[in-house]
Amino acid sequence: MKKIFLLLIVIAFYGCNDYLDIEEKGKVIPESVEDLNLLMADYTKFIRSTVNVFFTNDEIKLYEDEVSRIFWGPEPLVNGYRWKDFIYDNPDMNDADWNNFYAQIYISNVVLDKIEEASGTNEDLRKMTKGEALAQRAYAYFMLVNIYGKHYNSATSLTDLGVPLYLDSDINKLKGRATVEEVYNQIESDLLEALPLLPETQEFxxxxxxxxxxxxxxxxxxxxxxxxxxxxxxxxxxxxxxxxxxxxxxxxxxxxxxxxxxxxxxxxxxxxxxxxxxxxxxxxxxxxxxxxxxxxxxxxxxxxxxxxxxxxxxxxxxxxxxxxxxxxxxxxxxxxxxxxxxxxxxxxxxxxxxxxxxxxxxxxxxxxxxxxxxxxxxxxxxxxxxxxxxxxxxxxxxxxxxxxxxxxxxxxxxxxxxxxxxTLSRTFNGETYELTPTSNNYIFAIPKRVINLNPLVEQNPRN
The missing domain is CATH 1.25.40.390 (Serine Threonine Protein Phosphatase 5, Tetratricopeptide repeat)
Known part of the structure; x- marks a missing residue:
């Protein structure tokens, strides 16, 4: 069970895609360059970015007598607004940021694993598809390391914990957290490799x-x-x-x-x-x-x-x-x-x-x-x-x-x-909350569900 925590995330959110749950449901296996390009063309998956940082943003204000109007669920927003140790208290709750970005990484890794040997004669499409996969993986890791890791600091980045670094589509591997330096180096490497593979602009x-x-x-x-x-x-x-x-x-x-x-x-x-x-x-x-x-x-x-x-x-x-x-x-x-x-x-x-x-x-x-x-x-x-x-x-x-x-x-x-x-400060429901410059809660907690499924992932210190 613990070995498939990333696959569970992918299946839970993207199980209807013909290409992603191929081994589980026997659907179409992406073998051609055109198939792989279609994976990277899924607008609904790759357009998604963070929502968590909007909860913690210091430039908003909430009133306790009105949060019940937040129809999509006020708990994460209110927890983030108060800079609590855990925005998602319940270990069964999904953290959309973690899930969405690792799903994008998984899809990108599937493409990168297969693109060089994929059938097809359109070499320009092969190059562009590889470039898109590298760039999308880089964006996902850029967001993840800045949400769940300390900000890059050249004095400490070699030891500061970032996020697990998956560079292939083998979801049976259990990995601990790479350092902030390692994640930043991978982002840089992916982006620089992607540059010559991509067109100057895209239609969409x-x-x-x-x-x-x-x-x-x-x-x-x-x-x-x-x-x-x-x-x-x-x-x-x-x-x-x-x-x-x-x-x-x-x-x-x-x-x-x-x-x-x-x-x-x-x-x-x-x-x-x-x-x-x-x-x-x-x-x-x-x-x-x-x-x-x-x-x-x-x-x-x-x-x-x-x-x-x-x-x-x-x-x-x-x-x-x-x-x-x-x-x-x-x-x-x-x-x-x-x-x-x-x-x-x-x-x-x-x-x-x-x-x-x-x-x-x-x-x-x-x-x-x-x-x-x-x-x-x-x-x-x-x-x-x-x-x-x-x-x-x-x-x-x-x-x-x-x-x-x-x-x-x-x-x-x-x-x-x-x-x-x-030092940030605000009052909610009669109680004042502060966030000091060195607070651990500038770094989001790793989702409890991930910690439970993968014991190699170390939790961020909480206040």
Whole structure:
């Protein structure tokens, strides 16, 4: 039983797929390049990203008298909101993040095990399919190691525990946790190997491309503090796609409730022109009801910022909240992939840290000029130090990326810098909760179910 814990996850969530439970149900075995490419083309599986970090995000606010309205189950959200040791208390509960990412890894490993010997004469398709499998595996491990491991720290990464590292489709192996260094090295290796195998762009951006891989490499090196390497890859990504929507060109549909969306703004992932790689939060309504923007986050917005105008609305289709505006995503989903606004911000951060503040300010002004009412936008002046500019970049990350999962990872990485450490605090149901910069609960618990099935997986220390 313990030897098949990963297979159980795959069967439980993807058992209806003709290719994944082949040995158990005798269905079609993927033997050709075309078969393997179909595995990588499954939009519903590979688009899924994290939901857990939305529970712990410091930029939201809950009221105890309203959480019962959270129809999809308030327990994980409330546990995360209170930064409890375990978001999923019940050992029988599934952790969607762990399950989804390891399922993506399993599918990718099946493809990688078979792709070189698969039948077929379309060598371009063979290369692209292999590149997609490498890139998708890398993304899954990037999310897993940042959710369930400490943030990358060159002083401790050789011993800090990451996640189990599966590099083939043999699910009978029991593995313990690889180190953060080992997982990061594998992500880097997969992405660099994938680059020459992929096209520069893809027709549908849920397929990874060279631009997408460059973007994830830029993020990987940013998290490692390797500014020059990050800058190189973000420049490469932006050379492929640097498009930004001008929010002055959009407004809510006249005569319709605001949750109907913006007139002319794309609400299908494949139509979004700022997207290099589509990923989205596993749960589409995690902030759709009874969740508020925190007062501290609200204070970051300046007059005329259309990002706030589009994000705080009077009601969603579930009805209004009891204590104020509803958090709304104009895309109708929470982005978790690679998008041009963050690429501009990554380049700005790298240039700030490399003491090129004038370049960073230029990127901030480019982005902000597309986000403010045209009569309210005031460009930043190029008279700041790198450190002053970095403060602005980090603030802009919070505003621009509010409905994306990166804030939690930013808190973890910035807590490694003594001058940027913060202690989080909030009150719920009459009790105050704190999260210190060194708290173990910045690192999510390994699911209890996984620990029970595989004794080689060591649990993260809890507070």
């Amino acid at each position: 951006p849920y397929h990874p491309s060279q631009g997408a891989v460059h973007g994830l490499l830029a993020k990987l090196y940013l998290y490692k503090g390797a500014w020059e390497e990050s800058l190189y890859h973000v420049e490469e990504a932006l050379s492929i796609n640097s498009f930004l929507y001008d929010y002055n060109d959009y407004d809510f549909i006249p005569g319709a409730p605001k949750f109907a969306g913006l007139l002319g703004f794309p609400r299908q992932t494949f139509e979004h022109k700022e997207t290099l790689w589509t990923k989205k939060a596993d749960h589409p309504f995690v902030y759709g009801v009874a969740v508020y923007m925190s007062d501290e986050h609200l204070s970051l917005y300046e007059p005329g910022d259309r990002r706030l105008y589009f994000t705080n609305i009077d009601a969603y289709f579930f009805g209004p909240n009891q204590h104020g505006p509803v958090i709304f995503s104009k895309e109708n989903y929470y982005k978790a992939g690679v998008h041009t606004p963050e690429l501009y911000l990554i380049r700005a951060e790298c240039n700030s840290r490399l003491n090129q503040p004038e370049l960073a300010i230029a990127d901030l002004n480019t982005l902000r000029g597309k986000r403010f009412n045209s009569d309210a936008f005031v460009p930043y002046e190029d008279v700041m130090t790198g450190e002053q500019t970095l403060d602005l970049v980090l603030k802009e990350r919070r505003v621009e990326l509010f409905l994306e999962p990166w804030r939690w990872f930013d808190l973890k990485r910035l807590n490694l810098e003594p001058n940027r450490q913060v």
